[in-house]
Amino acid sequence: MKGLPPELITCDLNLCRPCSLSKSRHSPLVMPSRLIVNNLGDVVVADLMGPFPISFDKKSYELIIQDHHSLLATLYPLQQKSKAPHAIIEWINKFDNLTNFKVKQLRTDSTGKFTSKLFAETLKARGIVHETTISYKHHKAGEIETTNWTVAEAERSMLIDLGIHVEMWPYAFQHEIWVFNRILHAKNTKTPYEMVTGRKPDLLPLQTFGCKAYVHNMMHWKDLTPKGKELFFLGIAEDSKGWIFCDSKKRSLIRSASAIFDELSGLPDTRQTPEVCDIQINHLLDPSMIQEVESQDQSLKVMTLTAALDGDSLRAYHEAMKSEEASNWKKAMEEELEAITKMGV
Template sequence: MVETETGLKVKCLRSDNGGEYIDGGFSEYCAAQGIRMEKTIPGTPQQNGVAERMNRTLNERARSMRLHAGLPKTFWADAVSTTAYLINRGPSVPMEFRIPKEVWSGKEVKFSHLKVFGCVSYVHIDSDARSKLDAKSKICFFIGYGDEKFGYRFWDEQNRKIIRSRNVIFNEQVMYKDRSSVVSDVTEIDQKKSKFVNLDELTESIVQKGGEEDKENVNSQVDLSTPVVEVRRSSRNIRPPQRYSPVLNYLLLTGGGEPECYDEALQDENSSKWELAMKDEMDSLLGNQTWELTELPVGKKALHNKWVYRIKNEHDGSKRYKARLVVKGFQQKEGIDYTEIFSPVVKMSTIRLVLGMVAVENLHLEQLDVKTAFLHGDLEEDLYMIQPEGFIVQGQENLVCKLRKSLYGLKQAPRQWYKKFDNFMHRIGFKRCEVDHCCYVKSFDNSYIILLLYVDDMLIAGSDIEKINNLKKQLSKQFAMKDLGAAKQILGMRIIRDKANGTLKLSQSEYVKKVLSRFNMNEAKPVSTPLGSHFKLSKEQSPKTEEERDHMSKVPYASAIGSLMYAMVCTRPDIAHAVGVVSRFMSKPGKQHWEAVKWILRYLKGSLDTCLCFTGASLKLQGYVDADFAGDIDSRKSTTGFVFTLGGTTISWTSNL
C-alpha cells in the first residue's frame, strides 16, 4: 500500500524479536523483496523509540476513551483503531503541527464527521428490513470509523453484533455507561426523520459542483447529525487591525485621573473630594491612636511618608475617592526596624472552593471590609515617622510621630495585622484551617460558618444568617468594619448569584476590558484559541541585533504578562498553558514572543463573558493531570498541568514547565 500510494520502495523494517516478524515465511518474503530487517536487542525498546512512543500514546488514549465511554475491555481494538484514526487527523509536533493525513494524501482533511467514541447513536433501519409499523431506528453505540469503507461502525448490543451505517443521529452527551437512562422508545427519533440526509444525492451534487472531492471523501466527512444548510456569508465590514503602538503610556498605574502627590491633589478639579478623603484617613489614624508626637531620639531616623490616591469603582457604578497615608518602608533596615515580615492571604483555590459550596448548599454569602486594617496591628519595634504633609501640627513642626500601631507601607504591617486578627478569631471559638491559614471555620449544632480573609477583605459563608450577623457584631466591636452586605465583588472579581437557578458566577470581564484597553487591543480581531498552533516559541527568537533589542525595549512585555497572569490565576484556567509558555521569555522577549502575547489578548477579546459558573450539582471532587512529554523546544522539559473540579466547575489548576 505504501509503495503504491507514494511511488517509493520500502527499504528497511525495524522491529522487535516478536514471532510474527522473525517467522520463516515473513523473513523469506522480506529477503525476496530486498527489504532489510533490523531487530532491536531484547529489553531495549528505546532502539525503536518512535514506534514504542506511538504505542504508548495509542494505548493511553484508547484507555481514556474506553473508560470515558464505559465500554467493556473487549472493545480495546476498536478504541485503538479510533485513536489511530484521530491521531492521523490531528496536528503532529514532529511534522511542525501539520496534519499527517493531509501530508500523506495531499487533500484537506475535514472534521465535521468526528463523533465522541462510545456515544449513543440512533441508526436508521432500511425500509426493506422493517414493516410499516416498526421503529425506523434502533439504539446502538458508536465504536469507530469505516477507514477504507464508508460510514461509521456501531455496536448493536441487542443483537450482539457490529454493524456499519451512514444514516445516523448521534447523541454525544450520553455514553454507553449511561445506557440505562436511555429510553428504548425511539418515537421521538422517528419524528426527526427529516434530518436524515440522502447521502447519494448530496455526494453527486458536491462532486458535480466541485469536482475535487471523490465520493469516498465526501461520504466519510458529511455530518449526518444535522440538516445540510447553505453557508452563511458574513456581512461584517472588514477593517484592517490596529497594531500596538509602543508610545502608549502603558506604565501609568493611575489611569483614572488620580493625583500622584499631595500638591497635585490640591490642584485637581476634584480637590474638595480628595481633601475630604485625606481628612477621613487622618480621623481614622488619630482615632486609632496610631502615633504620638515626640522628639526624635539621638541615633534614630524618621521614616518618610506620602499620600496615595485612588478612585474606587463600586459594583453599583458609583465612584469612591480614597486617600491612604503610606510609609516609605524601603527606608527600613532589617534587624533594626523589622525582623519577620511574612503574612498569609487566603488562597484563590480556597475562595473558589467555598463559592462552590455556597452554590451547592445554598449558603448565605456576606462580605466585610476592614477600615484601615493595618492600623490595628501592634508594633514590636520603636519606629518614627515625619508628620504627614498637609497635617503638620502648628507649633510642633520639629516633632516626629512615634508609631504605636502599624501603618500601610511598613514591612511588618501585614504580619502584625494578621497576628492580631488570628488571635481574635481563636478567642471567639473559630478554628484555623491547617492547609490555608486565612480560612476559619466554626461549627454549631445544625450549621457552620466559614470566614475567608484576604488582607482587609472578608467573605463569610454560612447557612444561619443570625449566626453570621452575630459574628459581624463581634468583629465590629473589635475592629472598624464596613458591612458590604451580600457579596458582590472580591479582589476585582464580580460575584453574580442567581438563587432562583442555583448558580453563582465568578467573572473578570471588567478587568479583562481594562487590560485590553491598556494595551490598545480592545478593537483587535478575536481568535478562538488561547495560543495558535503556528507559534513554536524558543529562545532562538530572542533579539539578536541592536535594532531588535531597541525595538523590544519599548514593548510592555512584562507588564502584559503580569496582567494576563492575574486573570489566569483568578478565573481563567483556559489561558494557563498559553501564559506559562510566553512567561518563559521574560528576560529577552522577541517579536514572535510579543505576537504570541497579543494572540492571547485577542483570545480574551473574543471570550470576555467566559467565567467560572458554580451550580448546585454536587460536591464531587475530581482531578485530572497530564504532561506533553518534552514539549519545550529549548530545554526538552515537559509541561505538566492539573485541573481539579468541584461538581464539574474548575476550582484549582496549574501549568508548569
C-alpha cells in the first residue's frame, strides 16, 4: 500500500516458509536451447503413447520418433513398453544408412523404459547425447507433443466417421503419419519427405482410409468364380510397393498391388439408427388423417372400458349396478357414451 509511513510497515519482507509451501504455483524455467538445429539428425525426439485397446495384431502402444529439423515422423506399434529402446536403435540405424547425416542428440522423457543401462551404453558408444525431459514439463518436448496430438485427433476422427472397430487403430495411425510426412508444415517450405529424401512425394498410392476395394485374386484358377475379393483399404505398405487390405470376414490382412478402389463407399455402418415412421410429413396435417387417428384413440378407450367390465370382479351390467360403486360406474359409462356420440363412432 502506498502512502503509509515507513515506521508503520512491520511485515517481514523475507521469504515466508508457510506461504511458500501452501501457495506454491507452477512457474517453469525457460532456458534457451543448448543446441542449434541446422541439419537432419541434430535433434531427434521420441515419445511413447498408450496403452490403447489391444489391436488387430496384438499391439497396445505406439512410439513416434521425429526428426526435429525436417519434422519427419515414424510410427512403431509395440506390444510392450520395454520394446521402445530397441525400436529407437532400429530407427537410428535406418536413418544413418539412408541419409548422409548422423543422429547427434536424442530427446525422450525420463521414465524407466528410456533410462536403462544398456540403452544408455548403446547411445554413448555411438556418440549420441541423450537428453531427458523433466516430469510434467511437456513444453520441453513441445514439437513431438503437437505431432502426437495432431495424429491422434485425425486417427480418432477417421475411426469414428467410418465406424471401423477400434482394434484397427495402428493402421489409422500409420495412414495419418504417411500423410503427415508428405504435406507442408508451418516452419518449413518443403515436406518432411522431401527434406530427407531429396525427392518430391508421390501421392498416387494415396486412397481414402477405410474405403471399399476390389482386390485381384492372384490364385484364381477357375472360370466361374470371382476374380477379385471385396476388402477394405487400411493403408500403404512401407516395406513393399503395394497396399494393405483387411478381410473383415476372415479377420486377416492381405497385401496387394492390384486393386480397384471405390472411395465413395466404405464399411457398412454398424451404428444404430433410429427407426423412421412410415407416415409422411406432408400427411400429418391432413384432416382425414387427424380424424382417423382420433377414431382409433376412441376405439381404444372403448376396448379398455370393455376389458374392465369383463374382469373377474364384474362380469355383467347387472353385477355392476348391484355393487357399492354402482353410481360411479353409471356416471362413467354415461360420460363415455356421450363422448362416443360426439365423435360419431
